[in-house]
Amino acid sequence: MATSEPRATGGDQDPNSANLRPPSGTYEYAWMHGCTRKLGMKICGFLQKNNSLDEKGRLAGQKNLLSCDNSDRDVRFRHTETDFSNLFARDLLPAKNGEEPTIQFLLEVVDILTNYVKKTFDRSTKVLDFHHPHQLLEGMEGFNLELSDQPESLEQILVDCRDTLKYGVRTGHPRFFNQLSSGLDIIGLAGEWLTSTANTNMFTYEIAPVFVLMEQLTLKKMREMIGWPGGEGDGLFSPGGAISNMYSVMIARYKYFPEVKTKGMSAAPRLVLFTSEHVRDPTYLIKSILWRVIPADLEAKIIDAKQKGYMPLFVNATAGSTVYGAFDPINEIADICEKYNLWLHVDGAWGGGLLMSRQHRHKLSGVERANSVTWNPHKMMGVPLQCSAILVREKGILAGCNSMCAGYLFQPDKQYDVTYDTGDKAIQCGRHVDIFKFWLMWKAKVRWREINWYFLSFILCDVNKKRPRCVLIHCVYFCVQPQHTNVCFWYIPPSLRGMPDGDERREKLHRVAPKIKAMMMESGTTMVGYQPQGTKVNFFRMVVSNSAATQSDIDFLIDEIERLGHDL
């Protein structure tokens, strides 16, 4: 391994002038005061030329050169016509003279993105421009997904950005009803742009002081909303609901069998988990009625497990199930958990947001009795993906369960209060900053447009009940309203109306939703999910979590289903 002579690299500078900036006079900037704090707008120009302070004084001295506080003074860059065809990534910062191309490139990207944002909310724009995988792989009008061996120009990179959005799906479109997470929140978006720019890691206070404190304060607020006294307890933001739920299982196991941490699973008896038959995990499945678990069946299963020599450990109560939006009866489940000394977890990934609502939080009654709660603001609350919290009632148990006491990662002899370091509580080392967008949205909104969502799903129920063409599953089976913003229904084409129930009708009806969905995606007008479940053949699952959706969009969806499915 050669230790060659120092060579100047692309981004290198003369070491002797390392603390000086080259004169910026060659750039065309409009130096302006972009801050609106109290003072209002004003212009504040300065030059950094001839900054030749000695080394020790250079940082303290900087303020002397500035006629206003450095932190408040933002430059408003002028977006100029730039030829990107001869510019490459290597011409951007940290390259010498890279500042101007960098700013112009970023402003060009922002043009693309703001145009996309504008069109996303424009109902004359398609939700998607569908192509099959093989079509996109073959290349669409010059959009080549393959990675070549030659670097592309910035012009091509910008084209790639445009094409990536063009062939994608507008999940923020008012007529996108396909997923539990939808919508494009502008405050959340701004928060994500800032988060990417800060590009740090929730690992320690040292490298993410502000974000770590925001997470701590926000988790405390969430715990207060759960109803744990004084908002005490613990928690973390994790990459998603599945991982938050995994944390809950790990903590429960640690609570009852801490030696599993060092000795492995052989240190515990055969542990058993219980959850609703409407949930994904293959554990002990509890029967349900109205899609809510039946507490008596839970107790019977616990007794059965014990009789077989297993060790019941953990009960999951779902607050907002994926398909039907059902809420398990938490208080009744908590009674059983107390009786048998089991860990109670509430999976509120989807429904947790209702804790923010005075009107609807009763659906999670008893949640304060849970040992842990999963709550995904990226679902019901419209926070950009990813944003999921695991909240724990017992303080310290997250660290107890997950800490490895790795001195090379967490130093106890740092100058600040290291209890603020979060890394030793997490199963991750690098942990993305998911808190800022949520914190910012909370600051900006507080009450989260909650009424709108419910209003919309009730409208849909009305629509469905009035029309013979759609059959609402809740009404067919139990004559009840949906518990959440999930509305599940069959579209019945004229050819099936009046046909007696039986295998033939079931088989035909099973094929209706996939056919309509395929045509819907081809035409790109709207998107809604479908699935079979249990004995029920394919049905549509409409979900309203997008704050851009209005009654007219729901009418549009029903009309579009009818337009596409009428002749099936």
Added chain:
Amino acid sequence: MATSEPRATGGDQDPNSANLRPPSGTYEYAWMHGCTRKLGMKICGFLQKNNSLDEKGRLAGQKNLLSCDNSDRDVRFRHTETDFSNLFARDLLPAKNGEEPTIQFLLEVVDILTNYVKKTFDRSTKVLDFHHPHQLLEGMEGFNLELSDQPESLEQILVDCRDTLKYGVRTGHPRFFNQLSSGLDIIGLAGEWLTSTANTNMFTYEIAPVFVLMEQLTLKKMREMIGWPGGEGDGLFSPGGAISNMYSVMIARYKYFPEVKTKGMSAAPRLVLFTSEHVRDPTYLIKSILWRVIPADLEAKIIDAKQKGYMPLFVNATAGSTVYGAFDPINEIADICEKYNLWLHVDGAWGGGLLMSRQHRHKLSGVERANSVTWNPHKMMGVPLQCSAILVREKGILAGCNSMCAGYLFQPDKQYDVTYDTGDKAIQCGRHVDIFKFWLMWKAKVRWREINWYFLSFILCDVNKKRPRCVLIHCVYFCVQPQHTNVCFWYIPPSLRGMPDGDERREKLHRVAPKIKAMMMESGTTMVGYQPQGTKVNFFRMVVSNSAATQSDIDFLIDEIERLGHDL
């Protein structure tokens, strides 16, 4: 639950005009053609007024209104002075007339961010402005982290954004050497901004067609670089190295004991994992020399485990350890794994990036014999956090291990080739799009500035060897160069130079690095990590992964350590 009369909400529209945009003439836009694809710059104005096409024709008809291809035409929005003090989140899209405030708000945020980017690369800017947790919690000059019950104005939201950056850490600063992931890559940043704007989920091809294909193609390229024939195999991007490594353990367990998936851990014997003593996990720890595991010790431990009735399952070979940047001898470990039929995982979270380098990939010789590999582009390759891949040699095993065959999540009867849906391979439902920034950087760069990193760490070694004030751990112990860009050293203040080795000197030296680090953070000039390890007292671990760093920055770090530590 009342099904009240439809009420107009903030974002509602007249249902009868749902497919039309209100005339946009009230906004002051500069409509311009922002696309540079081949054609160069040109201006292309149009008005959407009187767009009263009938419903069926409205989407197809749209193109007739446009004088150039819709996908290419970007509006360049004019950034105007806006008073945000009376604007709130509710005034932004999807609110009626929300477009103009939305664009102006986003452009104002971009001003803040571009200013931050510019300063990040400016060596006259501090790396951080340190405050203790209690200081930030008490509120700094009006920066209030607490969540109130009243929504803030957009003016205050913008101030919050500025303050969040002001009190944070500039991880892209040329003098930030604190973490394995550092640097602020402009292409990667643009990629993240686009990803946030697209705000979708890697779950299915249906909602992320372009990103799913990008992931597939990029993973194939990575497998080709590993050396698996034809790039065949499987993989996923996960939220980080720890979770990628967890995938590898789960797959290995599934490979040898598939019944664990349905019957739990009691279906397997006592499984044992093996890894270097320099790695975090408390499994069977293998002794090392030069921080690389000793294959003979691995074999001895395997035999020992078998004799105790355990079932050896999995060996982890580290390619780039966190502290010393050591590479385990993969080929020798692979021989042992073949002999004993064990799963071989290579944890290349840190060092995997060297597979891109003709000059340095030999350090991972034998990686093609691994069953699975972790590789984090967010570390060595400077991709913004989070970006980690788990790569698997055997095709189909990821799905075999993780699929739940949940018909309500993945429908086999969709119109496209559903083998492109990735959700059933993952342990997550909502999976953040981590691929786009990496794909875009690959397109833009290809060779990743690899030479620069090595050049810098060798310079540092030279610096250290020449100067009695610093002692390079590698040289003290083994007279070798570091294997990677990690450089570990003690700073020896004059008071300790010449003092004989012993408890007193060790205790004093142990306190040197924390003291210097504390002063360094207070002065905000640079950041570098330190830790003790094994019998070694606190030492600095310098890591070069930031492409903005130059020789002058490394000189600056050493000088700064001396300036701060000289009188200790």
